[in-house]
Amino acid sequence: MDLHTQYLGLTLASPLVPSASPLSRSLDSCRRLEDAGAGALILWSLFEETLTAETESSARFLSEQFTGFAEADSFLPDHRDFTPVLDLYLEHIAKLKASLGIPVIASLNGVTPGGWVRHAQALEQAGADALELNVYYVAADPDEDGAAVEERYLALLSALRHQVKLPINMKLSPAFSAVANMVRRLEAAGANGVALFNRFYQPDINLDSLRLRPVLNPSTSAESLLAMRWIALLHGRVGLSLGATGGVHGPEDALKLLLAGADVVHLCSLLLREGPRALGRVRAGIAEWMEAQGFETLADFRGRMSALAVPNPAEFERGNYVQVLDSFKSATGVMI
């Protein structure tokens, strides 16, 4: 089976692309992902906060341990000059490039166009094949309107675009009033692809301490439907690459997204739970389905169920809503 796909201007041997996760920290698991059939690899995200926090904490807790105690002039050993996070990340890119055949995509996570965007150049020089920009932004300020939020994304993208020639992928949240329009504007501003959609840590309340805590629950297959709808709506209407992320737990989920028009499908929760081999199972499942369906290449079926390709595209829009409501049945004993 030929699973080749075009993504961010790169030719990938497979549409299965592990998204940013701790799995990418180990050279070994990256190799195993490649062996299992990953088409490319997105590295764990380099956080804006990490870069600044590391500087501050290493200054305070290592370089400047001013105790003033007779019995202790320090608490933590600080006799090794260590490599800053950014340098480690760059070294890791170089190592991956040397040992993997698949493209390596670096990932930046931040919300302000601060100095960290400058680091993009270093990522390019280190050999990254593309950059993913994850704007992890919750528009919580009631005085900030939607236009301002969109401008934030565009400004960040422009800042990055000025730094590098690499393909740039924007990882978006679903919280836009006009997703399709936003994607088009990002394309105009220089984005080479979008990943739909980012998942946020949701704050939860600790009932013992009455404090908030961040929680990230693993995704479920149900979540992939959100991305599927938007990819189906965008496929063929925009020129940039479309990546589907969130809720891919088996070949069925992946196939649906590809049918909707995704160029690549990202995997995360599944791989974290079951390890790199799970990617191989998804790949095999896709191949098996293609064989059964008589498809030989990915291009044979990619986008076949997009809004442009189905007889009633409104089903991806409001009509879909009515159907779902109709199909909902309440649990026994619950009055609604």
Add this chain to the structure above:
Amino acid sequence: MSQATMVTLDGNEAAAYIAHLTNEVIAIYPITPSSNMGEWADEWSSLQVPNLWGTVPEVIEMQSEAGAAGAIHGALQGGALATTFTASQGLLLMIPNMYKIAGELSSMVMHVSARSLAAQALSIFGDHSDVMACRSTGFALLCSASVQEVMDFALIAQAATLQGRIPFVHFFDGFRTSHEINKIERLAHATVRALIDDDLVRAHRDRALNPDHPVIRGTSQNPDVYFQGRESVNPWYQALPGVMETVMARFAALTGRRYGLFEYVGAPDAERVILLMGSGIGAAEETVEHLTARGEKVGLVKVRLYRPFDPQRLVAAIPATASRIAILDRTKEPGADGEPLYKDVLTALAQAVADGERELMPRVSGGRYGLSSKEFTPAMVKAVFDELARERPKRTFTLGILDDVGHTSLDWDPAFRPDAATGVTACVFYGLGSDGTVSANKNSIKIIAEETPNFGQGYFQYDSKKAGAVTVSHLRFGPRPIRGSYLVGDGEARFVACHQPVFLSRYDMLDKAAPGAVFLLNTPTPPERVWDELPRRMQGQILDQGLSLHVIDAYGIAGRTGMGRRINTIMQTAFFAISGILPQDEAIARIKEAVKKTYGRKGQGLLERNFAAIDAALAGLHRVAIPDRVTSTFDRPPVVPAEAPAFVRQVTAVLMANQGDRLPVSLMPADGTWPTATTRFEKRRLGLELPQWDEDLCTQCGKCPLVCPHAAIRAKVYPEERLAAAPAGFQSAPIKGKDFPAGHRVTYQVAPDDCTGCGLCVDVCPIRDRQDPQRKALNMAPIEARHDLEVPRWDFFLGLPEFDRTRLDPGKIKHAMMLQPLFEFSGACVGCGETPYIKLATQLFGDRMLVANATGCSSIYGGNLPTTPYAVNPDGRGPSWNNSLFEDNAEFGLGLRLAVDKQTDQARTLVRRLAGQIGGELAAGLLGADQSSEAGIFEQRERIALLKERLAALDLPEAQFLAGLCEHLARRSVWIIGGDGWAYDIGYGGVDHVLAAGRDVNLLVLDTEVYSNTGGQTSKATPLGAVAKFSAGGKPTFKKDLAMMAMAYENVYVAQVAFGAKDVQTIRAFLEAESFPGPSLIIAYSPCIAHGVDLSHNLRQQDLAVESGHWPLFRYDPRKAAAGENPLHLDSKPPSIPYRDFIGTETRFSVLARTHPEDAERFLRLAQKHVATRFSLYEQLAHLAVAKQE
């Protein structure tokens, strides 16, 4: 002779350098002031620095010094070159093995930074008490007097032990030498190589246990041969002085530095001679040079090798003309008629005279000096020579104190200065521990001593506080080596710096200033107004001494340049800019280089902001125009209020003013007994902000007093009518809830001088203003506007009555926090994670607590002078506290329990016997009292009061005996408190035994997961993958599960708590533990600055620890098992956040991802799995069916 390399380092580093170079196995255990030697050795080995033979020494931390000595004994018997470092109690713990090691003629050198022993009190400072306790072990005792000698003698001892087979204690004065920074010549590897004979190393190995050539050692010998065996070693001891001389001669040939076993300096025909060993030689030699230059016939014998003692060589070193001799001992042997060196020298002289080897028997005096690093100055040495010149010198005397009890002390002239002081530039800096003054000064010494031909010396004084510790740095620079082994004295400093403006009204800093000196002051006050802010006395000193005054707004500059509150490089720049020690441009360039070295690759931003601060410091320095007269109208306020108790005014206040040296012997409690409740007199005003209560928003939950580490925010319920006398602005609200009587109000009040501004009370406050969610029911606000208003409010609050304890339900936080804390205003760190637990215990049980406290942070903030945080209630009751040792705390506490139980038992017997006389009803009430509640205890105390009255009226011996015992009829709560170093490591044997013993004691383990007090060394409580001292590569093993081990006994109440994660569970655990009539163990998670996290996040870290599964909460109550229920109850949920999210917030873990990324990931994976499996194990245990016990 090899090319000399000059280096600037302290005594500990000098010793560790040779020890690491010449050994293969290094077993260590932290103890002040020797910990740094182990830390250096560990650091070098972790950086793969090889020893002389190209192998990296194995450094292993043991569970105690006794363990380290055992490991070394084994390593020596295994044929390795082995060493250890220790001091004080640690050395005492090694003594049993020292007999073995010496008895087997094993070659080794241990390095000891000599320190006082715990007697009437513990002291971390220097004297020879510990080494003197080792005189009979058979170890050679070799004493270094300076940093250079530490390095030289460490090598000489190593060479001599290999040749002479006698093991060595190489010692030097704790702090004065171990922590003094000096410029010395580093011994080249070639020199070390030349002095260590590999044939002797081979001979050492050949003596090892080896199954290829089996022998047996450590036999048991009987009356027939043991004695002869002990005598068999004499030839080696007789030979060692000669061996030493040979080695010293070879050393001299290699280095040019010539040493002797006893060295004489002074007039060849001296009449008056003193002998001593240790750092005091520096002061003594300066004095002898000064006096001989003026024709006085005086001399000094420097004692180097004290054991084996060579009387012939000693006598030969003393000029035959000497008719008056004083021998100075830095130790005390109560009950002896003289200290050890004195007695040895006296005996040697007497024998020499008796044998006809010496004509004249001089008049010999013995003096004690320098205990616990007491100052020993040239003026004191001169006082000894003056005393020797008297017709009848005192036979026994003391130096450096005023002994108005035994009248032993000699007077001295503090104005005396030896010639050596000429040409030396002395500087003194007053700073806070947290402002980086000490590290900046260490850096300045290095700059001056390493980059110029000048010599430099630095010595640093610290107070005993952790929050707001005051440091005084004493620096000397000059063209010749600096031997002055004493502080910069009054009138000596050419430069005085005050890094904290608040010190102006606290310390007489300018007493140190020499005429014409420079005074540098950090102050936000503009230069033109500074003069008016100086106290009268200080203005007078500036005018009288012709001082120049320079000011800089270091905090302002730090704020503007992104340095936050870090003023170290700013003040350092100012020092170089105006002291004139180095050309300014050169000095600035050197500071910038040092900054580069400090921050390395860690961040360009850090470099940039430091450079900006340095440049801004130069621009921000101003010289103040001095008026021609004193204009100030104020002076330093009294240290304590006039109404303080007499003892506090006469003694405590003097200590607080940093004038403790002036206190005479008569004012010292002879048996170490001090009053409690004295921190309330020490108003330190550390906070920059205070919490502001919003009584309308507040729901009165009580969480803020619970989390406060310093008991600086309190709650009280009181009748409304008391408000009539309240000062203006006193805040109050009607008490909420049906539990309280009508007409009562509540106040949450901050202690404005005692709050450290940590902000935990605001952090924990769950109530937000719905209109303005940034605002809570408590909010931090700058102290300036609030302080003076809150002082009278706090005083009024203290005067309000305590609410009746018997009407409160301590299981509810709100109620428990109405109980008076009897642990307040300690010197613990800002945001300390330990003290809230102790405070809680004193609220719940303080009026009946006996506390056994292991040595460590909790004994320092709990019992270090000048003041004591353990307090008393209005009835005068409160915790009674003692610190025995580090290693024996559980046993010590058990002893308290046994004493209480035995006396209670006797009292009950007597009550029974005297029932007819004291009244049957009273007797029955006393014997049958239910004291399980506050009300029950109250009623029993009432009965005891009545009993006392009735006993007083009875003229019976038994009645009087009962009167002395009857207080024990009231419930006593024995608490055994300490850190993880004690409970998991050094004291674990005792903890285990006490838990097994089944007696009613409560063990509270304040688990910071490292040895916090000595600087964050690894303990068995340190978690997997955490970086700590001695685990620079991350601890490779899991944390010991102390709770599980204790639960295995089945008769122990065990709780694991974290007050910041689940406060109700913590309180429940304390109440259950105390009520359990057997042993209880509470393991309390205690975030610590050693974790590398800002303690304003103390509560968040506890939450993360619990939610990640790092710190599961549970209680194991054997009473439940007896009732047929499962005794284990889990109080926290299964791990709900990734372990990475917990460890990512603490530098102790996160730094490993930078230094050892692969290991960090591996440890993380293991830890993630571990927390899940351990929780699952607990869960399974908690769900096992339990049969009801018979």
